[in-house]
Amino acid sequence: MTVHNLYLFDRNGVCLHYSEWHRKKQAGIPKEEEFKLMYGMLFSIRSFVSKMSPLDMKDGFLAFQTSRYKLHYYETPTGIKVVMNTDLGVGPIRDVLHHIYSALYVELVVKNPLCPLGQTVQSELFRSRLDSYIRSLPFFSARAG
């Protein structure tokens, strides 16, 4: 069981942060384009999911999975989006994604007046805390599973 990578986007599609832990295959396009592709896809899926829902929507889009990986999604009312790719053994992790938002992004970036919003996070503290947190998760194993 493992975490492959993590993206953090803001409401305008700016990729605030990207980290990877176990990624054996790259997308084959420059990182900038990869982020735009990811954001555009999420934007479309969210709107698709809410249009086509046969029942009243509660949380909206949560995750999708393929035969090799699962993509988990969490969005706040302010448009901050946390996207994590894990392997298939991992169940719903909304609380983990919420923790990344509240205890890491809000505490270390939003509350720091020297960290400008709306651009890639430069804070080394954020990067290293996020890394330790991910590595401490029960479904993260140092060897790619």
Next chain:
Amino acid sequence: MSRQANRGTESKKMSSELFTLTYGALVTQLCKDYENDEDVNKQLDKMGYNIGVRLIEDFLARSNVGKCHDFRETADVIAKVAFKMYLGITPSITNWSPAGDEFSLILENNPLVDFVELPDNHSSLIYSNLLCGVLRGALEMVQMAVEAKFVQDTLKGDGVTEIRMRFIRRIEDNLPVGEE
């Protein structure tokens, strides 16, 4: 150098006098820097806006409130959750407009103005204008363009402090320009 361990959702207690005095010092300094009250009001609004755009994230992280479905729900959350969380007071919501796009927040007491009296030469100063900026900034980040203004103020002799909130329009999500 390591930061203190994460406090989670506990709130740190601090002296409310220190808060009131700090705010007072801020307003006093602005009055010295900008000679007229209108400019001070604008600065307070701008500072409040910058606070609001960040404060909303902290609010959402701590309160677990989801997206509001309409302006009435927003009003409830502002008065009963947000004001309580940050200022320790619960304003009441009154004077809804017939279209449901305007309401008033009535503050019986305003922690920003403890010990404060407005001198005569600052009669058009809106002392607590920071609050209007905070409300505007915070709501803009959850896609609502609103106008907030003081219509009654205990500092000016009124019985209560009243903030009028008006919904202007919804701000739509924009797909970033330049999708190749």
